[in-house]
Amino acid sequence: MSAAAALRPPRARSPMFAAAVLAIVVAGLAAATGMLAARARSGQAAQAARPAAVAAAKREVPALLSYSYQTFRADLSRAGAGTTGRFRSTYRALMSSQVGPAARHAHVVTQASVAGASVISASPVTATLLLFLSEQTRTDARAEAVLNDTAVRVRMRKVNGTWLVAGLVPRS
Numbered sequence: 001m002s003a004a005a006a007l008r009p010p011r012a013r014s015p016m017f018a019a020a021v022l023a024i025v026v027a028g029l030a031a032a033t034g035m036l037a038a039r040a041r042s043g044q045a046a047q048a049a050r051p052a053a054v055a056a057a058k059r060e061v062p063a064l065l066s067y068s069y070q071t072f073r074a075d076l077s078r079a080g081a082g083t084t085g086r087f088r089s090t091y092r093a094l095m096s097s098q099v100g101p102a103a104r105h106a107h108v109v110t111q112a113s114v115a116g117a118s119v120i121s122a123s124p125v126t127a128t129l130l131l132f133l134s135e136q137t138r139t140d141a142r143a144e145a146v147l148n149d150t151a152v153r154v155r156m157r158k159v160n161g162t163w164l165v166a167g168l169v170p171r172s
Helices: 003-007 015-065 072-080 085-106
Strands: 109-122 126-139 142-159 162-171
Touching (some): 015 072, 015 109, 015 126, 015 142, 015 162, 072 085, 085 162, 126 162
Antiparallel strands (some): 109 126, 126 142, 142 162
């Protein structure tokens, strides 16, 4: 390299290059802002979903677990309305094949109520909850009711604007 070339100032970039770099930076900032705004809206929607999912679970889960041998079919039908299609099929099959015959045989009446609820996770359309239940069961075999406290893990899904039970698993 010659001495004259070394002393020469570096060539200025063209104005077109500067405009292109500026456009890329502005587009990147706009995309980042859009992504952050979408995340914030999703987080707010998930936060709003929590109380709605809990309220629906507090209403629907006791209906699923409460029944009388005298009105078993009606209880089963009413409870199934608050469930998703896949879970509804599983629930009805279990209740019809196992619980119903035993309830009619022993004249079982069970009443469940929610003692407490906690949100494990939530999104705008799904929620996983932990419900603490108290169940009171009467049969012909015992004069007094048997009390049972238990917990269940409940999956809720929002379908057409309504929160429905999509899964129910007893916890020990």
